[in-house]
Amino acid sequence: MxxxxxxxxxxxxxxxxxxxxxxxxxxxxxxxxxxxxxxxxxxxxxxxxxxxxxxxxxxxxxxxxxPNVQDKHGIAPVHDAARTGFLDTLQVLVEYGASVNIPDQNGALPIHIAIREGHLDVVEFLAPRSDLKHANISGQTAIDVARASCMPAMIDLLFAHIHS
Structure with a gap:
C-alpha cells in the first residue's frame, strides 16, 4: 500500500x-x-x-x-517529558542530543517546568545539565520557580548544584 x-x-x-x-x-x-x-x-x-x-x-x-524540534510555542519534546515527569523518555532524548537549555516562548527551560510540576527525579537529572542562571520572561530562575512553588527539597537540590 x-x-x-x-x-x-x-x-x-x-x-x-x-x-x-x-x-x-x-x-x-x-x-x-x-x-x-x-x-x-x-x-x-x-x-x-x-x-x-x-x-x-x-x-x-x-x-x-x-530531538530539538520545537512547535510554534517553542515547546520541544524535552519540555513535554519534563512536564509529564517521564524521566526515562527525557534521558533518551538527552542521550540523542536534545538540549535541556532550549527555552519555550515564555523563556522556560525544561527544568522550570519540572519544578513547577513537582517532578523531583526529573529536576535531579536536569539540574547538572541546565543553565540554572537562565531566567524565564518573568525574570525567574529555576530557584525562583522552586521558591514560588514552596518546594524546599527542590530549593536545596538546586542550591547544591549551583554551589558545587
Missing part, C-alpha cells in the same frame, strides 16, 4: 501518540518514511508521541528524528 507523504505522516504520528511501537516500526520501515514527516497539524511523531513510551522515542531518534 502506497501512502501519500501526508497520510504516512498522519499514520506515523497517530501510532506514536497511541504508543504503538510495532506500528511505528512498520511505518518507518515499509514506507521508508523520515521520522520527522509532519502530520496534518504540522507536528512530528516525536512531538506527539506517548511521552511514557521511551521505546518509541528511541526508535524515532535512531531513525534520525530531530
Amino acid at each position: 502506497v501512502l501519500s507523504q501526508m497520510d504516512a505522516g498522519k499514520a506515523l504520528t497517530a501510532a506514536a501518540a497511541k504508543g504503538n511501537t510495532s506500528e511505528v516500526q512498520r511505518i518507518l520501515d515499509e514506507c521508508r518514511l523520515h521520522p520527522d514527516t509532519l502530520n496534518e497539524f504540522g507536528r512530528t511523531a516525536l512531538q506527539v508521541m506517548m511521552m511514557g513510551n521511551s521505546k518509541i522515542a528511541c526508535l524515532l531518534l535512531e531513525k534520525g528524528a530531530d
